[in-house]
Amino acid sequence: xxxxxxxxxxxxxxxxxxxxxxxxxxxxxxxxxxxxxxxxxxxxxxxxxxxxxxxxxxxxxxxxxxxxxxxxxxxxxxxxxxxxxxxxxxxxxxxxxxxxxxxxxxxxxxxxxxxxxxxxxxxxxxxxxxxxxxxxxxxxxxxxxxxxxxxxxxxxxxxxxxxxxxxxxxxxxxxxxxxxxxxxxxxxxxxxxxxxxxxxxxxxxxxxxxxxxxxxxxxxxxxxxxxxxxxxxxxxxxxxxxxxxxxxxxxxxxxxxxxxxxxxxxxxxxxxxxxxxxxxxxxxxxxxxxxxxxxxxxxxxx
Numbered sequence: 007x008x009x010x011x012x013x014x015x016x017x018x019x020x021x022x023x024x025x026x027x028x029x030x031x032x033x034x035x036x037x038x039x040x041x042x043x044x045x046x047x048x049x050x051x052x053x054x055x056x057x058x059x060x061x062x063x064x065x066x067x068x069x070x071x072x073x074x075x076x077x078x079x080x081x082x083x084x085x086x087x088x089x090x091x092x093x094x095x096x097x098x099x100x101x102x103x104x105x106x107x108x109x110x111x112x113x114x115x116x117x118x119x120x121x122x123x124x125x126x127x128x129x130x131x132x133x134x135x136x137x138x139x140x141x142x143x144x145x146x147x148x149x150x151x152x153x154x155x156x157x158x159x160x161x162x163x164x165x166x167x168x169x170x171x172x173x174x175x176x177x178x179x180x181x182x183x184x185x186x187x188x189x190x191x192x193x194x195x196x197x198x199x200x201x202x203x204x205x206x207x208x209x210x211x212x213x214x215x216x217x218x219x220x221x222x223x224x225x226x227x228x229x230x231x232x233x234x235x236x237x238x239x240x241x242x243x244x245x246x247x248x249x250x251x252x253x254x255x256x257x258x259x260x261x262x263x264x265x266x267x268x269x270x271x272x273x274x275x276x277x278x279x280x281x282x283x284x285x286x287x288x289x290x291x292x293x294x295x296x297x298x299x300x301x302x303x304x305x306x307x308x
Contacts, residue, residue: 007039007073008032014047017083019265019302022054023272023293031294032065039071050083052188053199053302055092056125057267059184060201064297066097067181075103089115090186091125120147121189128170128183128202141166141187145196152307158260165257169200169301179204179298189307199302208268228273228289231266260305267293267300 010029013021026032032040042058044050050058065072074096076084084107087093091112093102112124123144126137145162146155170185183202190197208227211234215223222233257264258277266273274288 007041007071008037009041009043011043011045012048014045015049017048017050017054019051019053019057019267019272022057023267023290026294029294032061032070033068033295033297037070039073040065041073041075043075044077044083046078046082048083050086052090052186052197053265053300055087055090056184056186056199056201057296057300059092059095059125060181060203060298060300061296062100063095063097063181064203066099071101072097072099073101073103079104080107085111088112089124090122091116095125095127095182095184120144123185123187125184125186128185128200137170137185138163138166141185141198144187144189161257161260165303166198169198169303181297183298194307196305196307197302198305199300201298201300203298205298226289227268227271228287231268231273232275232287257303257305260307262306263304265302265304267296269295269297 008030010025010032012025015021030037042062062072062074076082078084080088084102088107089111091110093107094110094112096102116124117140121144123140126134126140128134128137142159142163146159152158166185179202181203183200183204185198185200187196187198189195208230211230212223215230222230225233261277263277264275266275270291270293272290272293276287
């Protein structure tokens, strides 16, 4: 079994990627069994939770055996993932140690937190019409005292809607996508994440570049991704790509960092001079394969 052991600390997306890279890629052809180990004091960030959920379900769909081992049981991060709704969507073929929770804490407490939106399924055939309202409503309850609360609400609605619609437009997979939100650090930082297991932004965009945007065809993936958020380019042409551009513009105003995980790359974008720029972006290449596109916005609320 290929074992991926996470550190006994907060599991950020960077630490998640480091743990994957230290092991043989779970999607590798020679890997048939994959175990993920969560030691005592390992705590999972919400963007990592849905990225892991997507990966585990991908591996099961590729007929690999998957095991999640929570050394603290429900007293530790397993309990948080249960509250988040992780096990509600985890493929039943995944083995959970010491045992799967006997009930869904997300179902019992759903909507009861002012700092959490439980994992929601994004399925191209069944839209969750209430998801946008839940995401935006939780954000507003967390920062209702701000003078610019109304402006933030409008910006958040735009960003959430575009992230979710982006999954519908480019995913092309039978596997579900997911979205979730968590407020951290006494209410001054918000992390919203979406994850899908489809073709990915680059794979759907590049074939159309020579026709729609020939001057961009030679860009690296990182530079091209920056242009997606700066110019709003789309595989359907210039008039169809404004959503991500508008989302980025609104996110930048609230000092939002952007983390985009592609199949074998991770690109981090921080606002500089009012936009996301290639010279302030960080790209990590050669990462273990994870299908799809996984996007997280981190907002500073204080």
